[in-house]
Structure formats: structure tokens, C-alpha cells
Amino acid sequence: MEKGSLILLDYTAKIKDTNEIFETTRADDVKNNPDYDPNKKYEPRLLGVGEGWVLKGLDEALLESSIDTPLNIEIPPEKAFGERDPSKVRMIPLRKLGEKANEVSIGDVIELDDRIGIIRFIGSGRVQVDFNHKYAGRTLVYSANIVKKLDDDNEKISNLISRRLPIDLTEVKYETKESDLEISLPENTFLIEGIQIIKRGISTDIFKFIPSLKSLVFLEKYTNSVSDAEKPSEAKNTDSGPDKDTSNDKDEKDKKEDSKIEGKSTEVRPKSKKEKS
Amino acid sequence: MEKGSLILLDYTAKIKDTNEIFETTRADDVKNNPDYDPNKKYEPRLLGVGEGWVLKGLDEALLESSIDTPLNIEIPPEKAFGERDPSKVRMIPLRKLGEKANEVSIGDVIELDDRIGIIRFIGSGRVQVDFNHKYAGRTLVYSANIVKKLDDDNEKISNLISRRLPIDLTEVKYETKESDLEISLPENTFLIEGIQIIKRGISTDIFKFIPSLKSLVFLEKYTNSVSDAEKPSEAKNTDSGPDKDTSNDKDEKDKKEDSKIEGKSTEVRPKSKKEKS
Structure with a gap:
């Protein structure tokens, strides 16, 4: 795959030594797991190859891969969530936990000074908190499959929009007029929090993957629900x-x-x- | 003036018994006042007559007025900020003011339980706080002048947009296509806080004052700043x-x-x- 390709990737990622699935796009792989979420859409994921959207190890493997060959790779910690750093494990006075001091138990995830950590040990007024990433030091196993490489601009556009906007591909209405793109947003997106930032992100993405486009216009249509007869x-x-x-x-x-x-x-x-x- | 007319009103409003100007659209009337704000635009204000955008007394007077006759009216408290309510004056223990307890003096405006009040008296661990509206019980004197009645739809549109969006009338770009209106927003409005609510408000206003319009589209245009040659x-x-x-x-x-x-x-x-x- 060339750098900058847009692909749809099907994958399941596991922690090597525990076989725990930590992410998957395949419903079949988690159906019988307790953390299966029936409300979640398990479907191939849009990825820009070599764009840093995913872990370094996966991104590098994608650059070497092709659409016909399933990918089965191991990603060592340094290309995943990093090695474990022993200096990130700290002994902390219990009172620093404030109100929670008497409630915590080993294994709890807490937030302290804007960092998230896991309680490893409790005793004599102190707790040991591990601020390493949950998957630091772990080797990951990816089983992946490039479902499709998007070559058609229209496909790129609709996928890039729905990547950031939580709407169905079928709800995405757009029209290309020469090198100008018009995207009509459905009314249910108007008040989504951060919608203006989302629009900016969509435009950045689209210009990046379809650089021939010169401009992009978002259209938001309101219709008059008041009848003409009614006086203002x-x-x-x-x-x-x-x-x-x-x-x-x-x-x-x-x-x-x-x-x-x-x-x-x-x-x-x-x-x-x-x-x- | 008919109810529902859109007008531009020039006015100065004073408190009758103190002659204090509390609001004006005329720079000349406040130029020599300490509260003159050189950054503020003193210009006629867009008003929907009889729409409740202003104090009841002024709204009623506007309904009786015409464009050629200057308006000089007194508005009694009940049609302005209401009568003074003695029960809104309360004695409160000083400690209720928290950290500010030792700093307040008579005349200070404070916020307590989400209400704003003025300190009227301080003594023996208590303060008297007046939660009446600052201008409750006051008769107001308005000197007003209808500068223009907006009859042209285009004038209505640009004024209704700039009423809610802090941009110049000259920056407002729009186009009417039969009964559809397209409003192009300048880029500096994209990230204004609450812009989506503002747009909805503008559309509500425009449909109200130009009920013949069937739809309204806001356009937000992004241009591609990356050259075509650069790879994604x-x-x-x-x-x-x-x-x-x-x-x-x-x-x-x-x-x-x-x-x-x-x-x-x-x-x-x-x-x-x-x-x-």
C-alpha cells in the first residue's frame, strides 16, 4: 500500500500473552465475549495508510501489505504502547487521593494530577500507583485484512465525512461541481457538540486525500415551518x-x-x- | 406602526428622577459621560415592533407611533422594570457572603444564590441586601425616533443577520433564489461560540419577518490551502x-x-x- 492510501481495514487486535482482545472490527470475534457491545457497529475501519492514525507497528505493516494478503503480525511494545517505565510506578501518601482514600482497592483505576493510574498496592498510609499505559510492555497480535482500497473520490468523500460525523454513509449528501465540493448536512447534525470543529476536520481530511479539490462548502438548510398565512x-x-x-x-x-x-x-x-x- | 414591522430606532432612555442615561443609541448624548464607550457602535437599533424585544411601555408606544413623529414618552414602572417589591429586601447573616464577608461595603453589587443584589446596610454581623431590579420602581423617559421602516426584504435579511452575528452589514453575503435564501458566512464566524444556535435564531427571525421564504441555507466555504503538487x-x-x-x-x-x-x-x-x- 502506498503512503496516503485510504483503505477499509478489518482487524482484531489481541494482547499476545493474555490473548485478550482489546480492539476489533469483527463482530464474530467478540460475540461471545462479555465486553461485546450490541450497539456498536462492527465494520471495517477507514484508515489513511502511513498517516499515523494507528499504532506505528500496524502502520508500517500496512505500507508493506497488499489487498490480497491477510496480515498477521506481532507488534513489539516499542511500536505499540511503549516499554514499561519503572519510574512511572510511584508510592503516594493515601491522603493525596482525597475523599477516595478509604475506598480504593488494588486494581482500581484512579486519576491523579491529570494522569490515570492503576492501584498496585495499598498499605501503611501509602498506595503504589502505576502510571504506565495499560498496555505498555505488551506485544500485540494483529490479524488484519484490507477489505478495500478507496480509489473513487466519491467513496473517499463519504467515508471521510462519516468518519468524523456520527451519521450513516447513506445520510451523507454531497455534490462535486468541477473542483468544488458541496456537502449538505442533515439537520440532526446542526447541534452536535463541536460540529464546527468536526467540519473543519472533515475539510482538512478531504483536501488532504483529494488535493485536486479547490473548495468545499458545507450547506445547512432550514425550512420554513410557519405557513405563509400566519402573520409574523x-x-x-x-x-x-x-x-x-x-x-x-x-x-x-x-x-x-x-x-x-x-x-x-x-x-x-x-x-x-x-x-x- | 403595525405589529411585526421592522424598524431602525434611535433612542435615549433615562431614569426620570435622576436623569441618568441607562441606554442610548446616540453617541452625542453620552460623549461627555464617564460611561461613554468609544469601542461601542452607537447606531440605530433594529426592532420588531410589538414583538416584545423591548420594554412593554416602549413597544406599546411604537405601535401608536409613525415615522415622522419623534417619540417622547414616560414609561411607568409597571411597564418597565416593575414596582419595587419590599419583600425582596432581606437581612442576611454576613457569613453567608463567604470570603467576601469582610470586604463588602454599602452599594456593592453581590451575587448570592444565583441572584444579584445590592448591599444597602451593614451591621452587627448582618447585611441588608436588596434583590430588586436596579431600575424597579423607576419611571423611564424615552426620547426616540424611528429612523427607518424596513420594507425591502434584502434590508430585512441583512439587518436580521447582523443583529445576531457580530459582523458588519457589508460582510453579510446572501442571495435570494426565488423563495430560497442562501447566506454565505465569512470564515471568522465559523468558530464563534454558539454559532449553531445563532444560525437557528437567524433562520427563525428571517422566516418570521419574511414568511414568503420557503427555505434558508447557510453556506460555509473552506478553501484548499495545500497546493495540488503536495502529496497527501x-x-x-x-x-x-x-x-x-x-x-x-x-x-x-x-x-x-x-x-x-x-x-x-x-x-x-x-x-x-x-x-x-
């Missing part, structure tokens, strides 16, 4: 206008929060609860 | 791919934060710092 003034308006903004009663402001989508002038507002949905 | 794989990719996501080293994750705009698969991400700018 009949629509209920709960706007908090310029004068009312001087209100210093925060309770009243909170009550208005729900209707703020229709209000508030040009002010750039803090993130609304609605935006999270 | 040469662009630096700092993506954190599927496998790497199992990393439990949060420090490493933080380091990657800056490059996440270009990464992270289809995950709906928490709000990025970048989104706030």
Missing part, C-alpha cells in the same frame, strides 16, 4: 430585548434561558445546554 | 487514531490537544478551547 407578529416572541438585558435578576434570566434560542440580539452567548444534545 | 502523505499528521485512543496517559493526551482539530475519528468531542475564540 402572531408568533410568540419571548425575546429578551435590549432594554430588558439590564435586568439584574438572575432568576428571571434563568427562566428565560429556554427561549433564548429565539432571542438575545447579536450577543455571542455562552454555550447553551441545548447545544450539547 | 507529506502533510504532517498528528492524528490520534483508533488504537492510540486506548492510551491512558492523560499528559500525552493533553500534548495532543492542539492537533486534535485534525484528528480523533468520529468521536463527538467535548468543547475545544479553540471553539471559544
Whole structure:
């Protein structure tokens, strides 16, 4: 595979010494496992070969691979999650764990100073916390299969969009006009958290894998649900206008929060609860 | 003025008994005041007449007014910020103010239990806090002037957009195709916080004041800054791919934060710092 190829990869990754599956795109391989998630879509994964989207060891193997040959490789720790670093195992006073100090037991995963660690030992007012990556020092075994290499621009586009947007390929509507691409987003994506960052990411991806494109336009369409007959003034308006903004009663402001989508002038507002949905 | 008219209103509002200007669109009226803000745009304000965007008293007066007659009105408290409610003045133990208990003085504005109040009295471990609206009980005097009534749809559109989006009217690009409106947003609006809510608000406004419109599309255009010659794989990719996501080293994750705009698969991400700018 050439560097920069877009492929769909089917794979199952295991920890060599325990045979634990830590990631798979094949439902069959985990169906009988306790961590099988029926809501998850097990399907081939879009990958840019040699682009650093996956572990170094896998990326390198993909560069050497071809579509017809199944890939069965072992990835040593240094090309996976790194070697274990003994200095990342620390003895820490129990009181540093705060409220949790009396609740933790061996094997618990805790967060301390923005690092995640596993409790290895508890005793005499101290705990031993291992801040190594869970899979540091482990050799991984990948069984992989390149299902398809995407050569068609349209296929690339729809896959790159759905990679970042949690929508079905069938929901992705787009149209190429010469070297300009128009992507129509469905309404259920408008209020996805971080949607603007997602759009920027999609455009970066698409320009990267289809460099011949000159521009990309996202279209978001709203339709008028109010009938023509209804007068504008009949629509209920709960706007908090310029004068009312001087209100210093925060309770009243909170009550208005729900209707703020229709209000508030040009002010750039803090993130609304609605935006999270 | 008919209900539902869109007008540009020039006005200065004062508190009757103190002559204090509390809001104005006329730079001349505040030029010599200490609270004159040279960065603020003093310009006629877009108002939907009878739509509840402004204080009830002003809205009612506008319905009775015409474009040629200046408006000079007094608005009694019940049609402005309400009467003063004596029960909203409370004696509160000083300790309830927490750390600020020793710092407050009479006249200070404080926030307590999500309400804003003014300290009226301090003594013997207690403070009297007035939770009435600052202008409750006050009669307001408005001197107003309808500068223009917007009848042209294009004028309505550009004003309704710039009312919610902090951009110049001249930056607002749009095009009407029969009963469909296309609004092209400039790139500097893409990452405005709450932009999706703003767009929804703009569409609600536009459909309300131009009910003949059937649909509205927002266009956000990205241009390819990478030259065609550059190979896709040469662009630096700092993506954190599927496998790497199992990393439990949060420090490493933080380091990657800056490059996440270009990464992270289809995950709906928490709000990025970048989104706030």
C-alpha cells in the first residue's frame, strides 16, 4: 500500500500473552465475549495508510501489505504502547487521593494530577500507583485484512465525512461541481457538540486525500415551518430585548434561558445546554 | 406602526428622577459621560415592533407611533422594570457572603444564590441586601425616533443577520433564489461560540419577518490551502487514531490537544478551547 492510501481495514487486535482482545472490527470475534457491545457497529475501519492514525507497528505493516494478503503480525511494545517505565510506578501518601482514600482497592483505576493510574498496592498510609499505559510492555497480535482500497473520490468523500460525523454513509449528501465540493448536512447534525470543529476536520481530511479539490462548502438548510398565512407578529416572541438585558435578576434570566434560542440580539452567548444534545 | 414591522430606532432612555442615561443609541448624548464607550457602535437599533424585544411601555408606544413623529414618552414602572417589591429586601447573616464577608461595603453589587443584589446596610454581623431590579420602581423617559421602516426584504435579511452575528452589514453575503435564501458566512464566524444556535435564531427571525421564504441555507466555504503538487502523505499528521485512543496517559493526551482539530475519528468531542475564540 502506498503512503496516503485510504483503505477499509478489518482487524482484531489481541494482547499476545493474555490473548485478550482489546480492539476489533469483527463482530464474530467478540460475540461471545462479555465486553461485546450490541450497539456498536462492527465494520471495517477507514484508515489513511502511513498517516499515523494507528499504532506505528500496524502502520508500517500496512505500507508493506497488499489487498490480497491477510496480515498477521506481532507488534513489539516499542511500536505499540511503549516499554514499561519503572519510574512511572510511584508510592503516594493515601491522603493525596482525597475523599477516595478509604475506598480504593488494588486494581482500581484512579486519576491523579491529570494522569490515570492503576492501584498496585495499598498499605501503611501509602498506595503504589502505576502510571504506565495499560498496555505498555505488551506485544500485540494483529490479524488484519484490507477489505478495500478507496480509489473513487466519491467513496473517499463519504467515508471521510462519516468518519468524523456520527451519521450513516447513506445520510451523507454531497455534490462535486468541477473542483468544488458541496456537502449538505442533515439537520440532526446542526447541534452536535463541536460540529464546527468536526467540519473543519472533515475539510482538512478531504483536501488532504483529494488535493485536486479547490473548495468545499458545507450547506445547512432550514425550512420554513410557519405557513405563509400566519402573520409574523402572531408568533410568540419571548425575546429578551435590549432594554430588558439590564435586568439584574438572575432568576428571571434563568427562566428565560429556554427561549433564548429565539432571542438575545447579536450577543455571542455562552454555550447553551441545548447545544450539547 | 403595525405589529411585526421592522424598524431602525434611535433612542435615549433615562431614569426620570435622576436623569441618568441607562441606554442610548446616540453617541452625542453620552460623549461627555464617564460611561461613554468609544469601542461601542452607537447606531440605530433594529426592532420588531410589538414583538416584545423591548420594554412593554416602549413597544406599546411604537405601535401608536409613525415615522415622522419623534417619540417622547414616560414609561411607568409597571411597564418597565416593575414596582419595587419590599419583600425582596432581606437581612442576611454576613457569613453567608463567604470570603467576601469582610470586604463588602454599602452599594456593592453581590451575587448570592444565583441572584444579584445590592448591599444597602451593614451591621452587627448582618447585611441588608436588596434583590430588586436596579431600575424597579423607576419611571423611564424615552426620547426616540424611528429612523427607518424596513420594507425591502434584502434590508430585512441583512439587518436580521447582523443583529445576531457580530459582523458588519457589508460582510453579510446572501442571495435570494426565488423563495430560497442562501447566506454565505465569512470564515471568522465559523468558530464563534454558539454559532449553531445563532444560525437557528437567524433562520427563525428571517422566516418570521419574511414568511414568503420557503427555505434558508447557510453556506460555509473552506478553501484548499495545500497546493495540488503536495502529496497527501507529506502533510504532517498528528492524528490520534483508533488504537492510540486506548492510551491512558492523560499528559500525552493533553500534548495532543492542539492537533486534535485534525484528528480523533468520529468521536463527538467535548468543547475545544479553540471553539471559544
